[in-house]
Amino acid sequence: MKRWGVLVGALLLAACSKQSAPLYLPEGENYPQTLSEWGMLKLGGGHLQPVAEVTPYDLNTPLFTDYAHKMRTVWMPAGEAANYGEEHFDFPVGTVLSKTFYYPRDEKGQLRLNSQDDRDANTGLALDRVHLVETRILLKQKSGWVALPYVWDEKQQEAHLELAGDSQSLSLLDDQGKALAVNYEVPDANQCAGCHEESHGQGINPLGPKARHLNKDLVYSEGSANQLQHWQQKGLLKGLPAELAGVPQNALWGHPRPGESLEMQARSYLDANCAHCHNPKGPARTSGLMLNLATATGIHSGLCKQPVAAGKGSGDRLVDIHPGKPDESVLIYRVESTDPSVMMPELGRSAVHHEGVDVLTRWIASLDGGC
Amino acid sequence: MRIATLSVLAVSVLLAACGEPEKPAVTHVDFQKELQAKLIKAKAGDVIEIPAGTYQLDRSLSLKASGVTIKGAGMDKTVLSFKGQKSGAEGLLVDASDFTIEDLAFEDTKGDSLKVVGGKNIIIRRVRTEWTNGPATENGAYGIYPVQTENVLIDGALAIGASDAGIYVGQSRNVVVRNSRAEKNVAGIEIENTIGADVYDNVATGNTGGILVFNMPNLQQAGRATRVYHNQVQGNNLGNFGHKGTPVASVPAGSGVVINSNDQVEIFDNDIGEHKTANLIVSSYFSTGYTNLSTAEGFDPYPESIYIYGNRFGPGGDSPDNLELKALRISQYGLSGRLPDILWDGYVNVDKLKDGKLPADLAICVDNGSAGMINVDAPNGYKNISTDMSSHKCSLPKLPAIELASAKAGQGA
Numbered sequence: 001m002k003r004w005g006v007l008v009g010a011l012l013l014a015a016c017s018k019q020s021a022p023l024y025l026p027e028g029e030n031y032p033q034t035l036s037e038w039g040m041l042k043l044g045g046g047h048l049q050p051v052a053e054v055t056p057y058d059l060n061t062p063l064f065t066d067y068a069h070k071m072r073t074v075w076m077p078a079g080e081a082a083n084y085g086e087e088h089f090d091f092p093v094g095t096v097l098s099k100t101f102y103y104p105r106d107e108k109g110q111l112r113l114n115s116q117d118d119r120d121a122n123t124g125l126a127l128d129r130v131h132l133v134e135t136r137i138l139l140k141q142k143s144g145w146v147a148l149p150y151v152w153d154e155k156q157q158e159a160h161l162e163l164a165g166d167s168q169s170l171s172l173l174d175d176q177g178k179a180l181a182v183n184y185e186v187p188d189a190n191q192c193a194g195c196h197e198e199s200h201g202q203g204i205n206p207l208g209p210k211a212r213h214l215n216k217d218l219v220y221s222e223g224s225a226n227q228l229q230h231w232q233q234k235g236l237l238k239g240l241p242a243e244l245a246g247v248p249q250n251a252l253w254g255h256p257r258p259g260e261s262l263e264m265q266a267r268s269y270l271d272a273n274c275a276h277c278h279n280p281k282g283p284a285r286t287s288g289l290m291l292n293l294a295t296a297t298g299i300h301s302g303l304c305k306q307p308v309a310a311g312k313g314s315g316d317r318l319v320d321i322h323p324g325k326p327d328e329s330v331l332i333y334r335v336e337s338t339d340p341s342v343m344m345p346e347l348g349r350s351a352v353h354h355e356g357v358d359v360l361t362r363w364i365a366s367l368d369g370g371c
Numbered sequence: 372m373r374i375a376t377l378s379v380l381a382v383s384v385l386l387a388a389c390g391e392p393e394k395p396a397v398t399h400v401d402f403q404k405e406l407q408a409k410l411i412k413a414k415a416g417d418v419i420e421i422p423a424g425t426y427q428l429d430r431s432l433s434l435k436a437s438g439v440t441i442k443g444a445g446m447d448k449t450v451l452s453f454k455g456q457k458s459g460a461e462g463l464l465v466d467a468s469d470f471t472i473e474d475l476a477f478e479d480t481k482g483d484s485l486k487v488v489g490g491k492n493i494i495i496r497r498v499r500t501e502w503t504n505g506p507a508t509e510n511g512a513y514g515i516y517p518v519q520t521e522n523v524l525i526d527g528a529l530a531i532g533a534s535d536a537g538i539y540v541g542q543s544r545n546v547v548v549r550n551s552r553a554e555k556n557v558a559g560i561e562i563e564n565t566i567g568a569d570v571y572d573n574v575a576t577g578n579t580g581g582i583l584v585f586n587m588p589n590l591q592q593a594g595r596a597t598r599v600y601h602n603q604v605q606g607n608n609l610g611n612f613g614h615k616g617t618p619v620a621s622v623p624a625g626s627g628v629v630i631n632s633n634d635q636v637e638i639f640d641n642d643i644g645e646h647k648t649a650n651l652i653v654s655s656y657f658s659t660g661y662t663n664l665s666t667a668e669g670f671d672p673y674p675e676s677i678y679i680y681g682n683r684f685g686p687g688g689d690s691p692d693n694l695e696l697k698a699l700r701i702s703q704y705g706l707s708g709r710l711p712d713i714l715w716d717g718y719v720n721v722d723k724l725k726d727g728k729l730p731a732d733l734a735i736c737v738d739n740g741s742a743g744m745i746n747v748d749a750p751n752g753y754k755n756i757s758t759d760m761s762s763h764k765c766s767l768p769k770l771p772a773i774e775l776a777s778a779k780a781g782q783g784a
Contacts, residue, residue, distance in 0.1 A: 164407040185458045189411045190433035200489050286488060286518045286542060288589040299589060304664045307616050308587055311512020311535045314616030319665065330616060341482030341511055346460040371664050
C-alpha cells in the first residue's frame with residue numbers, strides 16, 4: 001500500500017510540471033502523439049525551455065523559413081556521444097534533435113518580423129512574447145533517422161503529431177509597421193525527407209549539426225562558449241580536433257566575421273538553404289545544378305548553365321547564374337518568387353527572404369565574365 | 372496486400388459537389404489530409420484506391436514508400452484538381468520503386484502534375500494530366516514526368532496543355548511510352564538524356580512539337596538508343612508558349628519529330644504530316660542558341676547514328692516558324708513551295724570526319740522513299756544549303772527492342 005502511494009504521488013508530480021525524463025526510443029514506431037511526452041522541452045512558469053539534460057544549439061548561417069525564429073536542441077542517451085566528422089557527425093542511437101519554430105509577439109499579441117534573439121540562456125522563451133507554431137523532431141533509431149512534425153495548439157499548451165502537416169495564415173508586422181502575410185506550411189512527414197534525405201537512398205539525416213554550422217559561440221547558463229567545445233566538455237562529442245583553427249566554419253549570417261567575404265556569405269547561404277537538395281546525390285540532382293560547398297564555382301554551380309527542367313521556373317532567363325548580371329540569372333528569379341512552381345527552395349517557405357536575395361544578388365553582380 | 376479505400380469521404384465530397392456546382396473550389400481538407408496520411412503510412416503491397424469524384428487539393432501529395440499502387444476509378448472519373456494550389460512544386464511527387472499509378476487524373480497543378488524521381492519499375496497507366504484552361508504559359512511545366520528512373524512503362528496516358536512537355540522522360544533507362552496521347556503541349560512527348568526508349572502507338576497532335584528526342588549538357592547521363600515508331604504525329608503547329616531558357620523554347624512551331632544532340636535514334640513506320648516547319652528535324656545543341664560556355668567538357672552536341680526509314684510523310688514545310696527558314700523556303704522553293712520533309716541543321720563534329728565524311732556508323736541515314744532532306748548549313752550562316760542525299764543513303768544496324776516485363780504483361784490484355 002505504502003509503495004503504491006509513493007508511486008502515484010511521483011506520477012502526479014511529474015504530470016503537473018510536465019517534466020518527464022527525455023524519451024529513449026531506439027526502435028519501434030510507437031511515436032508519441034504529443035511533444036510533451038518526449039520530455040525534451042519543459043513548459044511551465046510562463047516559459048518554454050530545454051530540460052536540464054538537453055542542450056540548445058544554434059547555427060552560423062541557418063535555413064530561412066518565413067522569418068520564423070527557431071530554438072534547436074540536442075539530446076543523447078546518458079554516457080553516449082556523437083563522433084566528430086568533418087562532413088557529418090555520427091550520432092548514437094536514441095539521439096533526439098528538436099527545432100521549435102515560433103514568432104516573437106509584442107505586448108498587443110501581434111506577431112512581429114524581426115531578427116532579435118528571444119532566448120534567455122536561463123529561462124528559455126517567454127510564452128507571453130512568442131507564438132509557437134511547430135516543433136520538428138529528428139530521432140535516431142537503430143533503423144535510421146525518423147522525422148516527425150508536431151503542431152502547437154491554439155492555447156500554446158501542447159504540440160500534436162501531424163504526419164500530414166498543416167497550414168496556417170499568419171500576419172507579421174515589421175519594425176516599419178508593414179504587415180507581411182505568410183501562408184505558413186508545416187511540411188508533411190514525406191516532405192521532411194524531401195530535404196533531409198540529402199543523399200538519395202541513404203535515408204533521412206540531420207542537416208544542421210555539422211562542424212561548419214556549429215562552429216560558433218553560444219551563450220549558455222554557464223556563460224558563452226564555442227558550441228563544439230561545449231559539446232565536447234559535456235561529453236556529447238568525441239574526436240573534435242584539438243585546434244579549432246582546423247575545423248571548418250561557415251559565415252555568421254547577418255554579422256559576418258572579419259574576413260568572411262561576400263562570396264563566403266553567399267556560399268554559406270546556399271549551403272544551408274539549397275545544398276541538401278542541390279548536391280550530386282540530393283533531390284535536385286536531376287537539375288545538374290550543384291550548390292554545395294564541394295562544387296567549385298563553374299558551370300556545375302550554375303555559371304552560364306542552361307536550366308534543365310525548370311519550366312516556368314526559368315523566368316525567360318537563359319542561364320542559372322549570369323556572372324555580373326543578377327537580373328539575367330534564373331537563380332535570382334527563383335529565390336525572388338513565391339509561386340510554388342517557381343520558387344526555390346521549392347518547399348518550406350511562402351515569403352521572400354529579402355536579406356538572402358540581397359546577398360546572392362550582390363554576389364552574382366560581383367562575378368566577372370560573360371556567357 | 373492491404374487495400375485502403377477513401378470511400379466515406381469520397382461520398383460526402385460527391386454530394387457536396389452535386390449540391391453546389393457554382394461555388395468556387397473549396398479545398399477538401401479532410402480528404403487531402405487522409406490521403407496524404409495514407410501515402411505516408413503506406414507499406415509495400417498496399418493499394419490506395421480513390422473512388423470516382425472530383426477532389427480539390429491545395430498542397431502537393433508525396434509518396435516515399437516502395438511497392439505501392441494508387442488506383443482511381445478511371446481517368447475521367449477520379450479527378451484530383453489542384454486549381455488554386457498553394458504549396459508544392461508538383462501534384463504528386465514519388466520517390467520510390469515498384470510504383471504503379473492508374474486510372475485517375477491530375478488537373479491544373481501549379482507545377483508538374485506527376486513527378487517520379489529515382490525509382491525502378493514504374494507503371495503509369497491510363498493517367499490523365501491536364502490544364503483545363505488550355506495551353507497557357509502559366510501552366511505547369513510537365514504532365515507526366517519520370518526522371519532518373521529505370522524500367523518505366525507509360526501506357527494509355529493522356530497529357531494536355533503543359534507549358535513544357537506533356538509526357539517527359541528524363542535521364543532514365545529502359546522505357547516504353549505507348550498507346551498514349553499528347554495534345555496542346557509545347558512538346559507532346561519528350562525523351563531526354565535517356566538510354567533505351569521505345570515510343571510507339573502514340574498520338575501527338577496540336578502541340579508545338581510532336582515527339583522530341585533530346586540530349587542536354589551538364590547532366591549525369593547522356594542519352595542514346597531511342598526508337599520512335601508507328602506513331603501518329605499530326606498537325607503540331609501550336610505557337611511555342613514555352614519559357615525562354617528551357618530546352619523546348621527553341622522548338623519551332625510546326626515540328627513533327629525533333630532529334631536534338633541525341634545519338635542512335637531510329638524513326639520508322641510513323642505517320643507524320645501537316646507540320647508548317649518540318650515533319651522531321653535533326654539538330655544540334657548549337658541550334659538552340661547556347662555557346663560552348665554553357666556546356667561542360669565531354670558533352671556531345673552532335674546528333675549521330677540517326678536512322679530514318681519507312682515513315683509516311685504528309686504535307687509539311689510550307690510555312691516555317693523561323694526567319695532564316697522562312698527566307699530559305701522562298702528563295703529555294705518559291706512562294707508556294709515547301710521545304711523537304713527532313714530538315715537538318717548541318718552541324719557535324721569536324722574532329723570525327725574522315726575524308727570530309729562522317730564514318731558510316733555515325734551518319735544520318737535516310738531510307739524513306741521519295742522523302743527529301745535539306746541541310747540548311749546553319750554553322751555557316753545558311754550559305755551552302757544542300758539537298759544532296761548521296762551521303763545519307765545508308766542504313767544502320769537496328770536497335771534492339773526494349774525488354775520490359777511490365778510492357779509484356781500488358782500486351783496480352
